[in-house]
Amino acid sequence: MERPLIIALDFKDRTEVDDFLNHFHDEKLFVKVGMELFYQEGPAIISHIKQLGHAIFLDLKLHDIPNTVKQAMRGLAKLEVDLVNVHAAGGKKMMAAAIEGLEAGTPEGKQRPACIAVTQLTSTSQEMVEDELLINENLDHVVLHYAKIAKESGLDGVVCSTHEVEVLNENLGVSFITVTPGIRMKDDSADDQTRIATPEQARRLGSTAIVVGRSITKQANPYEAYMNVKKAWEDTVE
Template sequence: MTARERLALALDVPDRAAAMALVERFASDFGVMKVGLELFTAEGPALVRDIVAAGNRVFLDIKLHDIPNTVEQAARRAGELGVWLLTLHTQGGPDMLAAGARGLREGAASARRGAAAEGSGAGGAGPNADAPIALGVTVLTSDADAPPEVLKERALLAQRAGCGGLVCAAPDLPAVSAAAPGLLRVVPGIRPAGAAQADQRRVATPAAAIAAGADVLVIGRAVTAAPDPDAAAAAIVAEVTAELGAS
C-alpha cells in the first residue's frame, strides 16, 4: 500500500459543501474519506454516494451498536452505498458483530448485482471494487485508560465474528495484533510532532503508528485545522512515505 492508500481524511465538517471541498482539495493525498456521525447525520446517504461517485473510498464511521437485526439492516444499507469500511462497536457482542459484517457483505453484493443488471459495468468497479470491511471498534481514543485484557478480548471477539479489521489507538497495536493477527488495523488519534492532542488521549505520530503496525491512519484536525492545511498534508504524506521506505 502506498502512503496515499494508508491515509484517511476525517471529514469532520457540518455540511456537504465543506465536505466536498475537502474531498476535492485532498484527494491526491488521502485515498480514503471518512464520514463520521456529525456529517452523516447532517447529509445522510446522498453524500456518501457523491463521494464514492467522485472516485473515492469511503470509511463510514458511525459505530453501529444496537440489536443484531437493526445493525444487520443498517450495515446492509451501508454496503449498498459502496462504502469500503464500516465501524461496529465491539461492545455490542458477537451476535451483533456477526450480523453487521454479514449485512455489509450482502449489501455490497446486492449493489454489484443491481449495477450489472442495469448494464452499468461490473458493479462496484473503481475505488470500492474490493470487498467492504467491517471494523470492530475496540476502545475509543478519548479513553485514557484501556486495560490490555479488554483490548485483546474485543479484538478476538471481532475476528471470530467475521470482522475484517479493527479500530484502535496506536499504543494498543501490539496487544490487538497479537490477539487477532491478520486484520486490517485502522488507527485514529494521529498527531504530527508538536500538534495539539485536543480530546484525544492515546495518540501517536504518523511514522510511529506505521512502525507499530498500523495499516490505515485517520487524520483530521491535524490537517483541516492546521494554519496551512496543504503543507500539513504534504508533510504527513512525506513522513509516511519515509517510514514505509525504511521498513
C-alpha cells in the same frame, strides 16, 4: 487493504467538504465520513464523494441489537463504501449479524465493504474504564479481548489506539486490520484525545491505516499538511 492515510472529514455540511477537497485537485484520497457529516447530509454525501473518486470509510459505529445492525448494514452496503464499523461492545452475535447484512446488501459482482470493530475510543482512559464503565481490567486486556471476539465474529479488523497494535498483531496476525485514529504531528495539540501517536510511531508499531483529522483539516494549507503527514506515514521524510 493497503496502508492508507484516512482523512477525517469532520465538517458540518457538503459546502465545507467541497471547500476542503478543492485544495487537493486531482489527488485521490481515502476519507472518513462520520456521524457529524452523515447525519446532516445523509447518503447523498457518500454519492458525491464517490463521484469525485475518493475511497470512503463510513464511520457510524453501529451498536444495537443484532437484527437492527444487520438491516442497517444491509442498507449501508448499497452505498458501496470501502470500510464501515461497529462497536465491539455489542457482542459476537451483533458483529456476526453486521457481516451478514453487508453480504446481503452488497450489489452483485461487488466486494462487500471491510468491517472493523471499535474496541475502545482513543478518548478513553484507564480511569474511565474503571470508574465509569465499571470494567475492572487493564485497558490493553480489554482491547485485546474485544479484538479477539471481533475476529471470531468474522470481522476484518478493529479500530484501536496505536499503542495496542503490536499486541494485536502478535495475537491476531498482521492481516487483521488495525485502523488507528488519534494521530497528531509532534507539535500538535492532543485536543480531546487521550491515547495519541505521531504518524511515525504508528508506522513503527505496525498500524494498517491511520486516521488524521485536525492535523490536516484545521491547517492553513491542508494540502501541504496532508503531504507532510503522508511523508511521515510512508517513511519518505527527507
